[in-house]
């Protein structure tokens with residue numbers, strides 16, 4: 276793993292993100308527009324929340340009048356009865372506000388949680404259906420950060436900051452109206468203060484938004500870096516690179532901190548500035564108002580009510596500007612989530628799917644297939660490949676490393692579409708089949724067995740969740756896995772750990788083979804990896820494979836030539852081209868490349884075992 280600050284891919288990604296984060300004059304309301312499809316599902320909740328919001332704001336405004344009455348009619352007129360009555364009124368208002376606040380807080384927070392949960396679900400279901408090359412082009416840590424950090428941010432914004440902002444906006448508007456009604460001259464003083472507060476707030480808010488997107492990106496970088504190191508911890512430790520990784524990680528963390536520092540500096544500045552300006556305006560107002568009370572042009576209660584409203588407006592404006600930055604962050608997060616959701620999957624179901632005709636004797640056909648991986652547009656991984664596989668036939672694929680054998684599987688499963696030519700299954704172009712119809716009859720046994728961190732039942736049942744326990748056990752027996760599974764601490768209920776860390780290589784493979792057997796596929800795609808196993812496990816796995824291959828069309832990537840001896844036909848690939856085809860014997864004569872591979876393999880086998888290799892399966896001849 277290279278130092279990520281020097282990794283060109285990473286630098287590229289970061290710089291292109293930076294290009295994205297140039298200040299865009301996106302008004303924060305646009306994020307609400309983007310979120311509208313999610314919010315509009317809960318119109319009733321929104322209406323309830325809005326009603327509670329308006330209700331509590333009106334009561335807050337009424338409290339100002341309460342204050343005036345308590346002072347003028349109660350305190351200043353020295354009437355105890357009036358004071359009691361007025362205070363009683365204020366208390367009723369306070370209780371009503373408490374109830375309104377409860378309803379508002381509950382509904383708004385509910386909305387935030389619900390919308391972010393829906394978004395999380397949508398993002399995940401979108402990702403799971405995405406074409407696999409998307410995950411080669413995008414760092415998994417960054418994708419995860421979209422799914423967790425960005426949605427969490429929205430949850431808190433919708434659930435609190437947004438309602439806070441709306442509430443403040445309402446009280447500011449109402450407060451201003453009440454100010455105008457109470458005293459025009461004083462209001463003019465307040466009005467001078469408002470633009471002085473708002474203009475710098477908006478300008479600074481924009482900067483905060485840009486910085487916050489950068490800040491989230493760098494947190495995502497930190498996450499993906501840590502994720503990779505943790506997954507590869509054994510390699511890191513075996514090469515004693517712990518200190519190097521700690522330093523590299525720390526550099527990443529500091530980079531994220533530097534960006535965050537810039538952001539918080541701007542936010543603190545914003546907050547300080549707003550508070551200073553707001554209180555200066557209030558001080559000026561109290562001075563003017565105090566003068567009016569002294570000269571008898573205004574009552575004490577009126578001034579108190581006025582100060583109450585003015586404070587309400589000032590805190591309201593300060594509050595709005597404070598969460599303005601947050602809302603801008605939410606706008607950034609929403610933009611990124613929507614970008615992700617708008618990214619189309621390049622591999623999807625056709626509009627009109629063809630049905631499968633399983634009576635066709637030609638099971639698979641490659642017609643002049645040429646394919647480049649998206650990240651390697653200069654080099655064809657498969658070039659002008661023609662191949663026909665009949666129903667029930669076993670075809671072995673051999674060739675040097677990088678010849679394109681695994682690529683062939685990826686194309687059959689339609690993880691990628693070829694740039695030229697077409698692939699047919701049962702006579703139908705696979706791009707015209709529903710993805711499920713195409714993939715259901717296939718089972719892939721990859722070179723590296725893939726297991727989920729769950730128990731044996733779950734892992735074997737993965738392709739057929741409805742299989743009965745007896746069927747799972749039968750599949751495990753057929754895969755020669757039953758004995759070792761029963762030896763596990765909890766048998767089939769044993770948890771296998773992340774990617775099956777608690778099993779040996781050969782055991783993992785046999786679980787994966789049991790999964791394929793249970794799936795009962797028509798087409799078996801085997802990336803044989805017996806070379807990594809000892810003789811005993813290899814024998815077990817080979818037995819399991821022989822069981823699995825019975826009566827199915829099988830394409831098998833043969834790393835060991837023992838396998839090809841049992842195949843109906845062997846195809847030799849070299850640099851993405853099909854260079855020879857035939858049986859073991861005919862290829863020994865016709866293909867120099869095959870002969871060389873065979874010589875090397877059998878020579879090393881003889882050397883290793885001190886005897887001639889015995890193929891497990893029967894030798895097929897011309």
Ligand SMILES: Nc1ncnc2c1ncn2[C@@H]1O[C@H](COP(=O)(O)OP(=O)(O)OP(=O)(O)O)[C@@H](O)[C@H]1O
Pocket residue numbers: 411648649650651656674675676677678679680681682683
């Ligand atoms: N995801 C990918 N993106 C870009 N290039 C790839 C990708 N996967 C494979 N390649 C390239 O495509 C070519 C064919 O690879 P492929 O994995 O099909 O070879 P292979 O014959 O299966 O090799 P091996 O026997 O070593 O597994 C190689 O040059 C490889 O570098």
